[in-house]
Amino acid sequence: xxxxxxxxxxxxxxxxxxxxPKMFMFGVPSYTNMGDQAVSxxxxxxxxxxxxxxxxxxxxxxxxxxxxSAVKEIISKQDIVGYVGGGNMGSLYTDIEKxxxxxxxxxxxxxxxxxxxxxxxEKTAYGEDEKKLSQEAYNKNRNLILLARDAQSxxxxxxxxxxKIAFTPDMVLYLTPRTFNVKRSGALFILRHDGEKILxxxxxxxxxxxxxxxxxxxxxxxxxxxxxxxxxxTREKLFEEQLQKIANQxxxxxxxxxxxxxxxxxxxxxxxxxxxxxxxxxxxxxWLENIxxxxxxxxxxxxxxxxxxxxxxxxxxxxxxxxxxxxxxxxIIKKYIAxxxxxx
Amino acid sequence: xxxxxxxxxxxxxxxxxxxxPKMFMFGVPSYTNMGDQAVSxxxxxxxxxxxxxxxxxxxxxxxxxxxxSAVKEIISKQDIVGYVGGGNMGSLYTDIEKxxxxxxxxxxxxxxxxxxxxxxxEKTAYGEDEKKLSQEAYNKNRNLILLARDAQSxxxxxxxxxxKIAFTPDMVLYLTPRTFNVKRSGALFILRHDGEKILxxxxxxxxxxxxxxxxxxxxxxxxxxxxxxxxxxTREKLFEEQLQKIANQxxxxxxxxxxxxxxxxxxxxxxxxxxxxxxxxxxxxxWLENIxxxxxxxxxxxxxxxxxxxxxxxxxxxxxxxxxxxxxxxxIIKKYIAxxxxxx
Numbered sequence: 001x002x003x004x005x006x007x008x009x010x011x012x013x014x015x016x017x018x019x020x021p022k023m024f025m026f027g028v029p030s031y032t033n034m035g036d037q038a039v040s041x042x043x044x045x046x047x048x049x050x051x052x053x054x055x056x057x058x059x060x061x062x063x064x065x066x067x068x069s070a071v072k073e074i075i076s077k078q079d080i081v082g083y084v085g086g087g088n089m090g091s092l093y094t095d096i097e098k099x100x101x102x103x104x105x106x107x108x109x110x111x112x113x114x115x116x117x118x119x120x121x122e123k124t125a126y127g128e129d130e131k132k133l134s135q136e137a138y139n140k141n142r143n144l145i146l147l148a149r150d151a152q153s154x155x156x157x158x159x160x161x162x163x164k165i166a167f168t169p170d171m172v173l174y175l176t177p178r179t180f181n182v183k184r185s186g187a188l189f190i191l192r193h194d195g196e197k198i199l200x201x202x203x204x205x206x207x208x209x210x211x212x213x214x215x216x217x218x219x220x221x222x223x224x225x226x227x228x229x230x231x232x233x234t235r236e237k238l239f240e241e242q243l244q245k246i247a248n249q250x251x252x253x254x255x256x257x258x259x260x261x262x263x264x265x266x267x268x269x270x271x272x273x274x275x276x277x278x279x280x281x282x283x284x285x286x287w288l289e290n291i292x293x294x295x296x297x298x299x300x301x302x303x304x305x306x307x308x309x310x311x312x313x314x315x316x317x318x319x320x321x322x323x324x325x326x327x328x329x330x331x332i333i334k335k336y337i338a339x340x341x342x343x344x
Numbered sequence: 345x346x347x348x349x350x351x352x353x354x355x356x357x358x359x360x361x362x363x364x365p366k367m368f369m370f371g372v373p374s375y376t377n378m379g380d381q382a383v384s385x386x387x388x389x390x391x392x393x394x395x396x397x398x399x400x401x402x403x404x405x406x407x408x409x410x411x412x413s414a415v416k417e418i419i420s421k422q423d424i425v426g427y428v429g430g431g432n433m434g435s436l437y438t439d440i441e442k443x444x445x446x447x448x449x450x451x452x453x454x455x456x457x458x459x460x461x462x463x464x465x466e467k468t469a470y471g472e473d474e475k476k477l478s479q480e481a482y483n484k485n486r487n488l489i490l491l492a493r494d495a496q497s498x499x500x501x502x503x504x505x506x507x508k509i510a511f512t513p514d515m516v517l518y519l520t521p522r523t524f525n526v527k528r529s530g531a532l533f534i535l536r537h538d539g540e541k542i543l544x545x546x547x548x549x550x551x552x553x554x555x556x557x558x559x560x561x562x563x564x565x566x567x568x569x570x571x572x573x574x575x576x577x578t579r580e581k582l583f584e585e586q587l588q589k590i591a592n593q594x595x596x597x598x599x600x601x602x603x604x605x606x607x608x609x610x611x612x613x614x615x616x617x618x619x620x621x622x623x624x625x626x627x628x629x630x631w632l633e634n635i636x637x638x639x640x641x642x643x644x645x646x647x648x649x650x651x652x653x654x655x656x657x658x659x660x661x662x663x664x665x666x667x668x669x670x671x672x673x674x675x676i677i678k679k680y681i682a683x684x685x686x687x688x
Contacts, residue, residue, distance in 0.1 A: 151630035
């Protein structure tokens with residue numbers, strides 16, 4: 001077998017055949033969106049910390065089909081199947097959605113967890129068709145639990161699927177905040193170049209105009225251009241570099257939900273603007289509204305934005321703890337483990 | 345026994361001693377807040393429709409202590425205990441919070457449901473003391489499930505209590521929208537006079553100034569001055585009158601969450617402003633953001649508010665259905681019934 005399976009401790013090309021119960025995490029991203037990379041890293045950290053008795057096995061996105069076949073061979077009663085979270089459930093990223101359907105409709109006898117997601121099926125004939133395909137696939141699995149990472153997604157999932165739905169933050173918010181002892185300098189625009197982008201370039205230019213009086217400016221995206229592929233072996237270092245880069249800034253302006261999350265983790269002032277369907281906005285109001293150094297804005301009036309920026313750049317840093325909000329996920333897994341232990 | 349117990353079908357002063365399983369709903373409001381009255385009415389409608397085999401017994405707020413004693417005498421295994429929802433969990437309404445603690449810490453062997461609530465413990469020594477009292481009381485009951493009616497309350501409940509938390513809309517949103525064939529006329533201000541009020545009178549005056557060019561204006565509150573007391577027998581008629589009054593308007597301006605909910609039910613354009621801790625704002629973004637004829641606003645600039653009003657008053661009415669979001673509550677009850685049926 002090729003390197004389809006990666007045991008987190010000592011990456012092994014062999015499918016581990018130990019007696020330990022196993023967590024099979026599907027959909028681990030090889031693409032260079034650092035938000036999704038951070039999600040898969042945080043999911044592993046969560047699982048290794050909360051359920052250390054489980055062997056945590058990651059199956060790369062490009063190996064979904066082969067991975068399903070191989071896991072089918074060895075999966076046993078107490079094993080758990082997961083599909084990594086992110087912001088890609090729905091009709092916008094159908095290659096991923098197709099993989100998700102395949103996983104969910106295959107392992108119907110095991111606890112199957114769709115890790116915290118946002119959901120968006122477009123209101124078009126295409127979107128409706130995709131929704132039906134997902135409904136059919138998800139509904140085959142009575143042991144499937146969907147986690148929504150914002151209330152809008154929770155509401156939409158309840159409406160769309162018959163499966164159980166639970167509500168937790170994005171997995172990256174499980175990580176502990178860190179202090180970087182660096183002198184901050186400059187303002188960094190972290191902006192989308194994808195179909196979810198709604199910020200006008202002319203508006204971005206007007207923001208630059210007011211910011212360049214006070215800051216040196218730079219523009220980037222959380223999607224890296226190099227390397228072109230990331231594995232569980234390389235992602236941690238790249239994630240650290242990403243955090244470091246954000247921790248170096250005086251200010252982040254972004255329309256990327258995870259740029260805001262990275263700013264939360266590094267105590268970096270961040271003003272977040274929306275995407276096409278409000279995933280960052282909703283997550284902000286649900287979980288992050290009380291964090292003083294970040295703010296969500298729908299504003300387009302530059303004078304008002306200046307006031308918002310003054311608020312976040314002058315804010316006192318404070319502690320926060322979102323870990324209690326992962327209890328529903330822990331409960332689901334503990335309950336399953338207890339039930340299966342009785343059966344054995 | 346006095347009229348502590350009211351069987352919904354034929355109000356009986358006797359505690360019903362039938363073989364039917366029973367739902368004991370505590371905290372039924374006698375006070376004249378029509379929002380809370382609607383909550384208790386909708387809770388009864390929900391339970392009678394979804395679990396018709398259960399006898400639904402309401403215990404008035406003023407009878408909490410005697411009610412607890414009497415229910416203790418007859419409660420049996422399959423019975424369920426509830427405490428009505430609203431926006432009063434926390435340190436703002438401690439008479440109600442004390443009653444809630446007494447109920448939760450008493451019936452620890454039965455499924456106990458705290459119906460959908462907002463929560464707010466003040467960040468003061470007093471608020472902290474009250475929080476501790478509630479934590480102690482709630483934590484005595486391992487069969488207690490708390491329902492949060494907005495994501496902010498869900499997050500706060502997870503942080504505050506060890507109990508299971510579920511997430512559903514306010515019970516009034518279980519009710520079906522209705523069409524009133526009346527000619528609408530005028531704009532109605534429905535405004536708080538309590539400690540949760542944050543709207544300045546001067547701001548209200550500036551709104552009146554722009555509105556009186558187009559509408560005849562009136563001001564009221566969802567808290568009635570007459571009658572001074574409401575019972576389960578009189579509340580339905582008063583609720584109908586309240587809906588009718590709102591359905592007669594061209595526009596509602598309010599800082600009352602349930603004024604917005606009544607506007608949803610009657611397809612009446614409504615602009616909602618905030619209260620002291622964001623309960624209406626969060627519920628709006630979680631459940632109602634896509635309903636075209638209502639809008640939440642933090643705006644204080646009258647010119648911008650005019651644009652918001654134009655949007656909602658010219659909006660097309662459309663259908664919506666929040667019932668799928670009550671599935672978590674139905675599941676909790678069904679699971680309990682199934683488990684207790686096995687035990688018997």
